[in-house]
Amino acid sequence: MTEKPVQRRPGGRTARNRENVLRATADLLLSEGYEQLTFARVAAAADVAETTVYRRWPSKVHLAADALSELARVENPIPDTGTLEGDLRELLSQVVALIERPEVRRVILTVVSLAGDAEVVRAKEVFWEARFAGAATIVSRAVERGELPSDTDPYEVIEDLAAPAYFRLLVTGRPLDSRLVERSVALALNGPNIRSMPGPDRHTSASIHG
The missing domain is CATH 1.10.357.10 (Tetracycline Repressor, domain 2)
Structure with a gap:
């Protein structure tokens, strides 16, 4: 009997990483403020490589804006x-x-x-x-x-x-x-x-x- 190939959700890992990064960013923003936000802290909290954050968001301003947009969308x-x-x-x-x-x-x-x-x-x-x-x-x-x-x-x-x-x-x-x-x-x-x-x-x- 031939096994069916595993169906993988397109962009699954990327989507999860994005979700984790934005959640971590929002948590840091709301708990400690914008001044304390750094890519290194976000990456550690989201359990992703720091380069993963840099590749998608060119600055912490863009990262913060994206996190706040997601927070507003959800809430x-x-x-x-x-x-x-x-x-x-x-x-x-x-x-x-x-x-x-x-x-x-x-x-x-x-x-x-x-x-x-x-x-x-x-x-x-x-x-x-x-x-x-x-x-x-x-x-x-x-x-x-x-x-x-x-x-x-x-x-x-x-x-x-x-x-x-x-x-x-x-x-x-x-x-x-x-x-x-x-x-x-x-x-x-x-x-x-x-x-x-x-x-x-x-x-x-x-x-x-x-």
């Missing part, structure tokens, strides 16, 4: 509640819960302080491109359901939604509470693109609470 999955309002509320609630964690807040503030570094700027661009691409799914589904006009700019909707939370985090320090979530959802739902949608029932109403 902030794109919601699908069936309505635009529900999706926006759930998305922002997840974001607020994540950035309210002291260790996450510390990393964000540290990275922002490095804004003059060209590598940091590019890494942040990659991070936000990935986050916006995922969140844009919410807008695309809303267009398909007829809740939004077809020319709605997904980036503008998500910017309207998330900007107040990051303004409070980075500038004023005011609470990231449920009032902020409801107010931000209402602002996003009444943005210029959404107001252009005909019909009184294009979305359920959202009152501004603050």
Whole structure:
């Protein structure tokens, strides 16, 4: 009887190494901060060769950005509640819960302080491109359901939604509470693109609470 060849998952080892490296990076970032992050420490924690880390990530800035993107993807999955309002509320609630964690807040503030570094700027661009691409799914589904006009700019909707939370985090320090979530959802739902949608029932109403 001829034995069947073992089916190996394409890129299995590479995928596992990447997962281990990003997990180790996130753990180090959140527990000890960006300043203490090194390729050598990440490689040791992930049980991979240091060259494995260097080959994939050109700098610790890119490594940190990739790890934070993966953390956000896992802990902030794109919601699908069936309505635009529900999706926006759930998305922002997840974001607020994540950035309210002291260790996450510390990393964000540290990275922002490095804004003059060209590598940091590019890494942040990659991070936000990935986050916006995922969140844009919410807008695309809303267009398909007829809740939004077809020319709605997904980036503008998500910017309207998330900007107040990051303004409070980075500038004023005011609470990231449920009032902020409801107010931000209402602002996003009444943005210029959404107001252009005909019909009184294009979305359920959202009152501004603050």
